[in-house]
Amino acid sequence: MTGVLEGEMQELRRQATDALVELRDLVVDYAAPEGRVRAVDHVSLEIRPGEIVGLAGESGCGKTTVANAIMQILRPPARVTGGRILFQGEDLIGRSSEDLRRYRWRNVSMVFQSAMNALNPVMRVGDQFVDMMRAHERIPRRDALARAEELLELVGIDGRRVRAYPHELSGGMRQRVIIAMALALRPELVIMDEPTTALDVVVQREILQEVDALKRELGFAVLFITHDLSLLLEFADRIGIMYAGELVETAPARGFAEEALHPYTLGLLRSFPPVTGPLERMKGIPGTPPDLAKPPSGCRFHPRCPHCLPEDAPLHARQTQERPVLREVGAGHRVACHLVEAGTS
Amino acid sequence: MSALEVAGLTKDFRKLRAVDDVAFELQPGRITALVGESGSGKSTVARVIARLYEPTAGSVRFEGRDATSRARRHDVLRYRSQVQMIFQDPFGSLNPVKTVAHHIERPLRIHRIVPRSQVKARVQELLETVGLVPPEQIAPKYPHELSGGQRQRVAIARALAVEPSVVLADEPTSMLDVSIRIGVLNLMLKLKEERGLTFLYVTHDLASARYVADDMLVMYAGQIVEQGPTEQVLQNPLHPYTRLLLSAVPDAGRSREAFARAPRRVADATVGCRFVARCPLAIDLCRREAPTLEEAHPSQSARCHVTAPRSWQASA
């Protein structure tokens, strides 16, 4: 057991020098009327420069909380109560609010799900850019507007649209505006939280391809958060799966579908009917995600897991009482599952 | 003998033509998918059929009668006992201050499906049918006490209460968690197989349409641009929009291929084909004349001059 742990630590240390953002055993709690709710439970994750890391999971799994923690925009009743968030090796927790203000948007920026929530409906688009840029640097208005035009062109919108109001643009264009704003200060990491969920499939693909191209041109990393795992399979470099506040599996995107091991991941993969290829009755995952105020003991997925062993099997006690830990099972592939650990699956 | 027919259906909202001359038939005991993006008019079609809107022109024929005309309450009730609807937002489609039991009892009482003494028992049966067990614990609950998937099942139970023959499902899974969706889709398949229900499944998700639907209708800008059996349409799409949709859908099964980037979107044309600005196959004719829905293969039609040109053979 210790040998494996040491190996883990060594690998972590090795990667620490590479990682742009590193979460080590992050814990985020909410104070809810019914008690403490642990939204993020000892999550460790690295994001290296220039890579696209996808974080997939369903409602309540904690992925948005992770994003908010990295952006340092968590507000009470949510609090980071454990672990570290390292940006380029330095811990963000405990930094002064002035430091954090400069960090936000300059080093890490965020694209939210609904552009309409992020754009002021009574201001012209260009003015919103100007507002944002001048909050971070002294720049004359004319120059800021010129930069805004450039940024719009960068994301495929006619630069003259700086004079438009948000409601004059289509949904896809508004989302592009948000992406342009997120790139304005050339951050090293862009967090995208369900950026295309509200858009149609065609626009979604266009935008994602643009983001890909921009990433290659400008060299930023992306943390892409979504419930749509099939998007990540095509778009991400590495994928992490979250369930009930925990990270249950991480692996490279290439070959993900074939090599996934965690029962929840497999269940998720089996929830997307194929558009091509043979068609058969699918099962999805029975049951519902757990109440985070009273999560199941042991492995959080065990009430819904088709592989959870019956009561007399020796592993059953572990599954219901002991939380599985992420263990390396292949190159860059980590799974938190007792069954995988035990060699049966 | 179709279960329900829509002919020449047009719906305007002030100056906007949301639905333009739509016609199709729902075959009994089959699931027909109505696929399109937001703004394509697909939800409007469903709502017109559900008699929530009145059409500007055209008709919906059910059991040989026009269901959209101003009818007597008796006829409207008869229609509503046969044609039901499931809505997209599981929470919004339930009254937050009423229990699950209330939602399912009301249609039973309005249409007098069972005598008063049996209403409670029938509510429990319906809850069991949609997989909400134990029913006696679910029935007194309020919507906010249920999960999204459970709420949608309540909505389905409510629709089933009147024992309809046609169910209009307007994006029933798009607001549910991914792993829950399959459960609801499987329930639809089970109801089709066991009870011979006819479904109109409105969605923007091609993958789920393929999973449940026997037939597919593709809508763009208020018009039907392609129709035919699902597998046939997906394996051999005729209309360029269908092809575009198909290539845009994320699919684990496909490799990361380059996606033909459509030219920058401009307003849809008013003369000629509406898709012409985004169409890689557009020819001169497309800009001048609007194409009509033509049958290019047996039982598969498309609205495209290039892939489904008007046949010069006079219909016999």
Place this chain on the structure above:
Amino acid sequence: MSQLEPTVLELPVAAPPRARTLRRVRVPGWLLLLLRNPKSRTGLLMIGTIVLVALIAPLISVSDPNGFSITAARQAPSWHHLFGTTDQGSDIFSQVVVGARRSLLLGLAAGALATALATVLGITAAYSGGVVDDVVNFLINVFLTIPPIPLLVVVSGYLKARGMGTMILVLAAVLWAFEARILRGQALSLKNRDFIHAAKVSGESTWRIVFGELMPNMISRIAAAFVLVFYIALLTDAGLEFLGLGDQSKTSWGVTLYWAQTNSTVLQGEWWPFLFPGAALALTVLGLVLVLAGIDEVSNPRLRVFRPKRGVLRTLLVGARA
């Protein structure tokens, strides 16, 4: 699949408490909720007390509320006159206690009538739309722009009958429009929710949708409208009396307050003609507002909080959360 749906073993909090039988009296579920919520329990106690006082008023008022007495005029509160006397020598305690009857009745009736009008017209206009909505909107605007006092003057000139009935009608006529506009607005935002569409598709009649599905979602706002009208009715009561619409021989809080004001009693350091009727009015309204808090819980299941059963006495002594 079935055994994995969460089965609920704990008490369903949102279900209304089953009506209980306390010593052969069936107490309905909603009343139980109102009694369990500490705020509304306090409010009910306050209002209950005031109503009780009004009911036994003839028994406890020692003097004639309208009696004159030069010798007893302008006396501060004493054992003989608990609330003091007016400038005419009338006993204020009697006035407050007897006046409670008229005031409560007036507030209740005018509030109920105005709220009923506002609810029916506002919601029907919102749901029906079209011509009905236009007509009701027009009515609302007319009634809102007409200044109340001139309206009252004109009306009082025409109405032959005097007394409570007339006052109630006039008050309701002046006050319904304000709330109707607000309720119409709320109904408009609710009517496009899918559950209303679903009710329509189920075959519900318009009438049942409006009163069975829509209105239950608006109970909080309707109750609040009632309290507001109640309050305003009591304040304008005096003005109406002055215009001659009321019955001069009967007393009420509004009248007492009115005379206190016109006689500049405060300028002379006499606080009692204001304080006691004013406090009575304020306490009544406060009680109603506290009950509103409980009504929120009754009408909206999402707000219901689990409160374990315990005796009333224990709750009073120990508190609800102990």
